[in-house]
Amino acid sequence: MENTTTRLHLLATYLRLRFGARVQKVPLDAGFSCPNRDGTLSRGGCVFCNPRGSGSGLGEDGLTLEEQWTVWTGRYARTRNAGLFIAYLQSFSNTYGPIDKLRRVLGVLPVLPGIMGAAVGTRPDCVDNERLDLVAALPLPEVWLELGLQSAHDATLARINRGHDAATSERAVRDAAARGLRVCAHLIAGLPGESGDDFLATVDWVNRLPVHGVKFHGLYVCERTALARQWRAGEYTPLGREAYADLIARALPRLRPEIVIQRLTGDPAGGELLAPDWANDKRATTARINELLAQRDTWQGRDVAGDAPNAANGLGGLGETGETGVAGAHPAPPALAAPPAWFAVPPHRLPGAAP
Secondary structure, eight states: OOOGGGGSOBHHHHHHHHHSSOEEEEEEOOOOOOTTTSSSSOSSOSTTOOTTOSSOOTTTTTOOHHHHHHHHHHHHHHHHOOOEEEEEEOSSOTTOSOHHHHHHHHHHGGGSTTEEEEEEEEOGGGOOHHHHHHHHTOOSSEEEEEEEEEOSOHHHHHHTTOOSOHHHHHHHHHHHHHTTOEEEEEEEESOTTOOHHHHHHHHHHHHTSOOSEEEEEEOOEETTSHHHHHHHTTSOOOOOHHHHHHHHHHHGGGSOTTSEEEESSOOOOTTTEEEOGGGGOHHHHHHHHHHHHHHTTOOTTTTSOSSOTTTTTTOOOBOTTSOBTOSOSSOOOOOOSSOOGGGGOOGGGSTTOOO
16 A cells, blocks of 8 residues: 555545545534633633634624625635535534523525535533434435544543533434434644553543544644633643644544544644644645555554444443443454455545546
8 A cells, every 4th residue: 555645534525525525524613612711611611722713714704604605715715626525614613501592503504506515513411302402403415413522532532621520422323323414523732641552542442432433633722711821830741743643543544444634734724833833734744644544554444453342332432331432342353355445545536526
């Protein structure tokens, strides 16, 4: 396998194979808040989250969802030749707050020009049966629920002021998957107090859950965060690029091959990054991860079978002692002898590719 991009199941490949054309995610800011910001749980937020949150911030600038859609789809049509789009409700927790607001926001999405899917970003403690039913009822062919799980370890979750435990994450994943939603789990490497083995135990935990996608993030220090204060006081040191790339290259073989890898590293907004400097060079970090996979002749799913034990029915995830996130609750599945065939489809042979 000389082409290192065929060593993992990338989102772009998954979408092009499914829809026969390039599909682009469009970040939308619907003006939702977060229980970790409005005083319900905390006013400080998670230690790594700046007060503006992730996303474009266009909602704060007064643009409606329709206006944001026009801005982004026009830009992507010009620069990336995209004609099909997924609406990504990204900023803060998009199932938090009045149910009527969520209903109104979701009602806007299906009529947006060129839309073929939606991705709703939120926290595991901000979903319930009614909200999950609303998201699952979207009349679109591709609907994802993006959940910030971050870690399988309750001590870590408390340390980063997350406001929920790992058991809450497991319930949210299973409840969403039971409704046919595609779940994308967000995981962070380099969290305060965690070792590399702790992170890999989180990856094993996620692999036993009925997730359909994973986003990997390296923890970086942003301005106006609690983590920035810890970093300035010498209480936190971010991972170096080589250590981060090594962790992700070790994590990918432990994930089921059908899981869609939506992100290999984080992407700081302009002007917010304090450390590490390498977090601003996403391309170099991704290239290094691919280099390590090639050097080690490994790939996503090499160390697991096609399905992890009990992943489909959502029974995995607890160790024999009942502690969440402890690997070894089940016998290790047999390794894959070769990469799955869909990893190796050359870009020019994908449906919808330019001649």
